[in-house]
Amino acid sequence: MLQKVFHPFDPFVLLFTIGFTFMGIYFLYKVIRWIEKLSEEDKELLINNIFTVKTWQALGETIQESLLHKRIFGVNRRLGFMHMSLAFGWFMLILIGNIESIYYSGRFFKPIFVSVFWRFFDPGASFPKAVYLPGFAFWMDFFLLLVISGLTLAIIKRFRSQWLGLKRTTRQRPVDRFALTALWLIFPIRLLAESATCGVNGTGSFLTGTLGHLMASSLSLEPFVLPIWWSYSFVLMVFFLCLPFTRYAHIPSEAVLIFFRKYGIRVSKESPGFTDLSLHACSSCGVCIDVCQLADSLPDRRIQSNYFIKALRYKEPSNVQWDCLQCGRCEKICPVELEIMPLRQISRKDMEIGSKATISGHNGRNGQKHRILYFAGCMTHLTPSVIRSMTTIFEQSGSSWYFYDSDGKSCCGRPLKLAGQIEGATSVREQLEADFLASGAELLVTSCPICYRMFKEDFVLPGITVLHHTQYILELIEWNRIKVNPSMLKGAYHEPCELGRGSGVTSEPRKLMSKLYQSDATPLIDGLCCGGSLGGPGLALATRRAVARSAFNDITLGKPDVLVTACPLCKKSFAPVSDIPVLDFSEAVVRSLILEPTQPESHRALKSSREIPVTAL
Amino acid sequence: MLTEKKHTEPNQFRIAVIGSGPAGISAAISAAAIGMEVDWYDKESRPGGKLNDYHQLFPDREFADLVLDDFTGKADSIRIKKHFGTTITRIESANGQNVLYSNTEVVGRCDSVIVATGFDFFDARIKEEFGYGIYDHVITSPDLEKILKTGHDQLKKGGIAPESMAFVHCVGSRDQQIGINYCSRLCCITGIKQAIEIRELFPSCKVYNFYIDIRAFGSGYEELYRQAQEKYNIHFIRGRVSEASENQQNRIVVKAEDTLMARPLKVTVDWLVLLVGMVPSCTQVSVNQAQCSDPETGFYQLQNPFAGSGLEKPGIFSAGACGGPMSIPEAAASGRSAAIEAWQYLTSR
Amino acid sequence: MSGKNFGFVIKAGRQIDIDVTDSTLADDIALEVGAWRACISCGSCVATCPAGISFRSELPTLNRAFQHNVELPTLKSCFLCGKCQLVCPRGIPTRYLSILIMQKLQSRKNVAEGIPSV
């Protein structure tokens, strides 16, 4: 009966069709749910942007990422090739199969199974002619070979991940393993099926033709052909039925994610739809595992983003979100560009305690106006040398400045945010924001990268430029407001996570290094975490120490005489494990400062407000 | 002349003693008294170790100089050969023979070694929050000993006696933040003794001791503690200092909690004294390239503390504070005991 | 208050009666973060806290004097800044504990008031 409706047709295609249809419907449902659970603002973004050029840009990016996997290539070539060959090869098989079927059947609209199983319906030109003709058969074989080569790498990765440049491969859930087996079987069986058909008909190109020829010459193939196609259709069905519930859901999800992201949607507590989509888009590629410094220092490896995302997605009960340092190394390298840190933070929101944090009191400016506010930050009060050096620097520069948190009672609110206490963070922020604005200051200088990031990312401070003290000091030197004499020592810079990766302040500290030290032994690796991070409240001190020690060893490979950093927490983490002095930039500057008598007030008037091009920053 | 069994004469044995602090001195004296030939090394040019830097000793307040003179007088023996100014870096021990190296140079050979390399004071700059090395008026307990020894007028500001002074207990001890988990045992009593000295020198000066627990374990220590409270009116405040800062007048502002009042507290003082702990010496000697140290604390690890002071390698013994925090009488006793153990080892091998 | 006025008030005794105190909450938390039990009540955390919180007293409070109806303590105003954690000589993860205590207290309160948990 069906034969009459569909032509060509064979019952085995039903298996595939069931699986494929199920997956399609399921994903349609998923996309609708994702959109439904977006916040109102995000929905608006979606509607406003969908008919703009952004959609085309997103399409381009989808091809680049979902098919060619350009970013994974950037991280790890072999791994990139593996993903590319599987995704792009398979895609090309479908595309060429489709074109071939249109070309020969003359029909544009037809059931999808026709093009998937085209070789079964039309064995093509006779062998060996097809080998030499670079027609459809050749390209079909070419891409099948590409897929199978990727598959071989995937199998190697499972058992010998070092060969692919990965120290550790991902651990899998049983259903993932099931789907994986189906996926692995798809292409070898396809090869067998096509070869059998070609063998019987004497057709096929260099791969299917040769193999088919061989098979036909050693046994009578005829009875095997149909069962092989049945099994091919069967594994396809299994794979597609499993897909939505496994890591392979990332294939369609990643594409959707790319579009949503192009429209300006970001991870937020208010948009659970986008959060869920992000969780589905993780491809479990595993590159985030090796960059994680905790992979070595924690016996229990469930912290890494790959596992963490899995735990969230499948709602596995776990506490691991509390252990991550939030150093951001995984986020930076993630080929899907998932917003892992915000995902971490909102995963902690279940523990929201109704924070009532308020800043109890600071010493008041007595109505005086100062051009510069200095905000040391809570932690800096535990490294008094930094405060003292900054005092010297401000005094040398002759600026009119005010030490805002000299009583150590203010907090920027970012620690609350990192711990998922969004409400408390907001209330602290609003309080400080109002007070900063009321102060009439033009410049806010802080010594703490955590505060800096919070001021930059979350605070709305019109008219006030926020600088980390490294940026401020560099300006002072470049504008000859202070003079330094480079030291003969060899220095190495440790980049704090929140400053470098977190806030993108990377060039200023390095420029400062070149002004302060004659030789620079800063390693060229991506900044390591000192272990002191506020990101992981649950981490034990011993783990933090282990992280600090191994990071210290890596950073000082160039045998520097001093380690220079730009964060009070980094300084505190390294001090007990270091055998060389650990200095903050402010201290290093004061050590090389060419002291001049403090400039009198009249000079200050001349050099008032705008001579520092704060807007350029 | 043939004898069935060789009669062991002590002077056929050469023994090296590394370090000339209280432990090293008594080891050398005892070994010489037994009759062995002693090679005595110290990286400094004069003997005495830390004793050179102290003013008065707890619990009885003897002058350190007198104690040291007494010690060194006894060490003037023809059997003791002094090699001061020589730093021993490692020992190569094989077949009962030990070769002592100073870097690459061989400086001596012997049958047995007693290491008495002592300890180092904790580098208080690591605990930056206390301000050592940042504020001029934050000093450590060994600094204060030196000041007391060389002239306490240095504590006056413009000729005026200090009004107040605070001692911080457990700096560089019992602190997991810096990976030093043990108690240094002697800083409490040092703080008590120094507080008493300050009260005697400057009767108008208020003295505060910030402590977590007072560990006054040795003989006479608890009595001294009681005296400090009763006779010298020293304020013992139960709370660990979290941080110190400097005010406009260059005085030190100390923050702690008075845990017995359950309230945070601050006090402004003229001097802040950090009672630094004892950490393994940075010139500890290695034996056959191994550090022989306890992985937890870094001090020498005794092979079997119940049996004696031998390190893992037979014939090498540890004496004094290189095996962990101890007082001068304890260090001296362990030096004597190591000498006897070495003798026993040499005659029974 | 009902009853006669005798001209004096009998206050509740100040004595802690360990026989009747409920330490299960503290035990619960200590099971998760064993380091909590390592507090030596040195007070550094209190001294350094910018928000004026006494973390030190939380352990004994919950351990010895917890009754189901205790009010949520001052911990709500914690900045989670982590200064206390950085000065703690026992290296106790105080920031995490701060969140954990609050959360457990809240859920107990919810149970007591019949509010279903999320």
Ligand SMILES: Cc1cc2nc3c(=O)[nH]c(=O)nc-3n(C[C@H](O)[C@H](O)[C@H](O)COP(=O)(O)OP(=O)(O)OC[C@H]3O[C@@H](n4cnc5c(N)ncnc54)[C@H](O)[C@@H]3O)c2cc1C
């Ligand atoms: C602040 C403070 C005050 C104290 N006050 C008292 C007190 O009043 N009463 C009391 O009983 N105890 C006191 N103590 C304890 C006392 O200092 C020790 O018990 C004692 O110093 C231990 O003696 P030692 O010989 O083991 O080590 P040390 O005194 O440290 O002597 C070690 C010697 O070895 C030498 N040395 C080290 N390495 C090498 C090497 N590689 N090669 C050659 N030589 C080397 C050193 O130069 C040094 O001379 C105090 C401790 C402190 C921290």
Ligand code: SF4
């Ligand atoms: S989080 Fe990113 S890097 Fe990690 S497995 Fe998922 S896709 Fe890969």
Ligand code: SF4
């Ligand atoms: S943020 Fe850092 S610590 Fe956390 S999972 Fe990523 S790499 Fe590991």
Ligand code: SF4
């Ligand atoms: S002896 Fe006293 S001051 Fe020293 S570590 Fe022990 S408890 Fe602390």
Ligand code: SF4
């Ligand atoms: S984390 Fe909370 S309790 Fe600890 S110091 Fe900061 S505000 Fe105080």
Ligand code: SF4
């Ligand atoms: S600082 Fe640590 S040990 Fe001290 S009272 Fe606070 S929690 Fe307890």
